[in-house]
Amino acid sequence: MEFPTALVLNAIVAGLLLGGFYAAVSVGISISFGMLDVVNIAHPAFIIVGSYIAYIVNARLGVDPILVSVVLSPLFFALGMLIYRVYYVCFERRGQEALRGLAFFFGILFITEVTLVLIFGVDYRLVETSYSSVTLRLGAIDFPLRLVVPFAVSIAMVVGIQVFLSRTFFGRAVLGVSQDQLALRLMAINPVRVKEFAFALSIATAGVAGAFLIVIQPVQPSVGREYIGLVFAVCVLGGLGSIWGTLLGAFILGLAESFTSTFFGPSWAPAVSFGILLAALAFRPSGLFGR
Amino acid sequence: MNMNRLMTWASAGLAALVFAVSAQAQQPLKIGFGMSLTGPLAGNGKAALIAMQIWAEDVNAKGGILGRKVELVYYDDQTNPSTVPSIYNKLLDVDKVDLVVSGYGTNVIAPAMPIMMQRNMVFMSLFGLNVNSKFNYDRYFQIMPAGPEPAVGWSQGYFDIAMTLNPKPQTVALVGADAEYPALALEGARAHVKKLGLKVVYDKSYPPNTVDFSPIVRAIQATNPDIVFLASYPPDSAGMVRAVNEVGLKTRMFGGGLVGPQFASLRTQLGPLLNGIVNYESYTPEVAAKYPFLEQFLAKYQGRAVKEGVDPLGFYLPPYAYAMMQVLEQAIKATGSLDQAQLAEYMHKYEFDTYVGKVRFAKNGEWSAPRMLTVQYHGVVGNDLEQWMKAGHVTVLAPAAYATGTVQTPYQDSKK
Numbered sequence: 033m034e035f036p037t038a039l040v041l042n043a044i045v046a047g048l049l050l051g052g053f054y055a056a057v058s059v060g061i062s063i064s065f066g067m068l069d070v071v072n073i074a075h076p077a078f079i080i081v082g083s084y085i086a087y088i089v090n091a092r093l094g095v096d097p098i099l100v101s102v103v104l105s106p107l108f109f110a111l112g113m114l115i116y117r118v119y120y121v122c123f124e125r126r127g128q129e130a131l132r133g134l135a136f137f138f139g140i141l142f143i144t145e146v147t148l149v150l151i152f153g154v155d156y157r158l159v160e161t162s163y164s165s166v167t168l169r170l171g172a173i174d175f176p177l178r179l180v181v182p183f184a185v186s187i188a189m190v191v192g193i194q195v196f197l198s199r200t201f202f203g204r205a206v207l208g209v210s211q212d213q214l215a216l217r218l219m220a221i222n223p224v225r226v227k228e229f230a231f232a233l234s235i236a237t238a239g240v241a242g243a244f245l246i247v248i249q250p251v252q253p254s255v256g257r258e259y260i261g262l263v264f265a266v267c268v269l270g271g272l273g274s275i276w277g278t279l280l281g282a283f284i285l286g287l288a289e290s291f292t293s294t295f296f297g298p299s300w301a302p303a304v305s306f307g308i309l310l311a312a313l314a315f316r317p318s319g320l321f322g323r
Numbered sequence: 324m325n326m327n328r329l330m331t332w333a334s335a336g337l338a339a340l341v342f343a344v345s346a347q348a349q350q351p352l353k354i355g356f357g358m359s360l361t362g363p364l365a366g367n368g369k370a371a372l373i374a375m376q377i378w379a380e381d382v383n384a385k386g387g388i389l390g391r392k393v394e395l396v397y398y399d400d401q402t403n404p405s406t407v408p409s410i411y412n413k414l415l416d417v418d419k420v421d422l423v424v425s426g427y428g429t430n431v432i433a434p435a436m437p438i439m440m441q442r443n444m445v446f447m448s449l450f451g452l453n454v455n456s457k458f459n460y461d462r463y464f465q466i467m468p469a470g471p472e473p474a475v476g477w478s479q480g481y482f483d484i485a486m487t488l489n490p491k492p493q494t495v496a497l498v499g500a501d502a503e504y505p506a507l508a509l510e511g512a513r514a515h516v517k518k519l520g521l522k523v524v525y526d527k528s529y530p531p532n533t534v535d536f537s538p539i540v541r542a543i544q545a546t547n548p549d550i551v552f553l554a555s556y557p558p559d560s561a562g563m564v565r566a567v568n569e570v571g572l573k574t575r576m577f578g579g580g581l582v583g584p585q586f587a588s589l590r591t592q593l594g595p596l597l598n599g600i601v602n603y604e605s606y607t608p609e610v611a612a613k614y615p616f617l618e619q620f621l622a623k624y625q626g627r628a629v630k631e632g633v634d635p636l637g638f639y640l641p642p643y644a645y646a647m648m649q650v651l652e653q654a655i656k657a658t659g660s661l662d663q664a665q666l667a668e669y670m671h672k673y674e675f676d677t678y679v680g681k682v683r684f685a686k687n688g689e690w691s692a693p694r695m696l697t698v699q700y701h702g703v704v705g706n707d708l709e710q711w712m713k714a715g716h717v718t719v720l721a722p723a724a725y726a727t728g729t730v731q732t733p734y735q736d737s738k739k
Contacts, residue, residue, distance in 0.1 A: 038543055042537070145361065149360075149365070153366075154365030154633065156561070157588065158592040159594060160448045160594070165568065169620075235417075249562050250558050250589070252363065253361070254361060254363065254402075255363070296540045301528060301530060302530055
């Protein structure tokens with residue numbers, strides 16, 4: 033097996049770009065599952081909703097889909113608040129979140145898919161942007177803007193969330209709710225409101241990730257299911273509740289996929305990725321950045 | 324019992340008998356199937372369903388079959404093979420359908436086969452690749468113009484065209500998704516490669532949920548193949564085509580078995596990125612003269628497809644879905660029966676007139692002769708759909724009787 037320099041450098045760049053996308057898809061789960069213990073299995077469905085909204089606005093008004101997703105993220109935020117409120121009242125408050133809560137999110141996943149099918153049909157949709165077919169070349173290394181733009185926005189979003197969580201009072205309250213809800217109550221903070229806010233934030237990231245997805249590849253209503261395993265793998269590898277861990281986990285899986293595809297055959301990529309996950313968990317059961 | 328009472332009872336009995344017989348005649352002729360109405364192949368499934376519904380309406384407008392109206396009984400298989408056995412058991416045991424046909428595609432046809440064989444049902448299938456090669460079921464019939472050896476026939480045109488290049492290609496890269504159809508298409512391509520004595524420099528598959536295909540294309544480029552054969556489903560077709568353009572793949576011919584460029588959604592999304600690709604098609608306006616009845620059908624189909632959010636062109640699957648039902652119709656009318664043995668015998672013996680031309684079945688239920696078109700896309704500018712509605716951007720390369728031009732190579736130059 034030969035490893036020509038150009039191929040290695042391109043594999044690194046492709047892996048990092050892919051990792052950036054995986055980070056955007058996974059950061060919401062890192063918040064909801066890692067910090068709030070809410071097993072939001074419907075997260076990929078919200079990503080697909082984000083894809084379709086970006087698609088509609090782009091088709092009608094010609095606005096860049098990623099810009100649309102950022103501008104409309106308050107809508108997703110509000111949707112997240114609503115869903116968490118229902119989840120809390122119906123399941124969490126009664127202590128039934130373990131199984132019934134899971135069924136609730138499965139239900140949301142299926143209802144969302146069917147609703148999208150009824151509204152948009154089942155055809156594949158893709159947004160063609162001005163940069164979709166542009167590839168920058170630096171020597172022998174390719175930088176396809178179709179992946180570079182989502183990567184840049186994703187990194188900005190993930191770093192922004194980390195700064196928010198670590199530097200602001202409300203952000204620290206979110207971190208606090210994942211550690212000790214009773215202590216939070218003793219400080220006169222309502223953990224339900226904090227969780228509602230954090231869950232809403234996770235859904236807002238899903239909307240943005242959806243716009244990335246429809247720029248990168250064609251989307252149809254049920255395509256989100258293919259990401260369920262991946263997003264949880266990224267979060268577990270990075271360490272539940274750690275945003276930096278999620279970013280690192282996404283880069284590791286992106287690089288593993290890229291190198292395996294380039295040098296050993298793409299069909300080995302999932303096995304290598306999950307092999308890395310198993311190995312990491314064997315040595316650090318709480319994940320790379322887990323506490 | 325006096326005579327009057329006896330007469331009254333006899334009359335009532337006779338009336339009940341007549342009523343029962345006429346009710347039997349009025350019962351609809353039920354044709355059951357599972358169809359992918361959600362899931363990854365739902366776009367094709369819904370398009371096929373529209374074509375089958377148009378057929379049912381056309382038949383019913385002419386009084387039905389054997390004096391009975393036709394009723395389609397169908398369920399969504401969610402593009403999930405595990406749902407298929409229960410759907411067909413329900414159709415046969417609960418809905419009591421008279422006949423069954425398949426949904427779209429290899430993945431959902433194969434799981435229905437054991438049930439059809441247990442029940443001795445005639446099974447018309449729609450675009451399943453080489454499904455009967457393992458089952459050898461004598462009541463299986465297939466609508467797809469890939470010939471008696473479908474896996475090989477599928478890529479016959481691609482390799483025939485490749486071998487016309489001067490100088491002849493020496494090396495080939497084979498790549499496809501880890502899924503039923505691509506695996507079978509690659510199996511057929513390997514048979515061609517072996518027969519032609521080409522050297523395989525890359526032969527790998529990728530997971531269907533791959534996001535970035537550029538590492539795969541770079542790995543292929545590193546082997547510097549003369550030709551590249553790709554077997555893929557729509558999302559990965561789009562991903563591979565984009566990656567090929569981003570990486571700037573240099574090879575003499577690229578394509579072969581991409582599912583996706585046949586549909587409006589990928590044609591409009593990929594637009595000029597399709598230029599230069601050699602691929603298969605089941606119909607294109609460039610050969611409209613060979614299919615005299617299709618225009619009328621397509622007009623009807625396209626009107627509905629737009630409303631239902633499915634492929635507005637309808638070139639790929641709908642004509643064949645309609646033809647599948649025409650075969651059944653002709654067989655039932657000719658035998659005057661729904662007896663499965665008689666229908667199977669007739670279908671093996673006779674030729675059928677359909678919207679996609681004359682169809683005759685080989686012993687294994689596949690078409691007796693291949694008729695899949697091998698084409699090259701060219702001159703596509705922009706992403707509008709209109710340019711695809713009429714002839715102009717597709718050169719038919721094979722079969723010879725349908726050819727409208729010759730292949731342009733190398734691939735990187737023919738993209739312009």
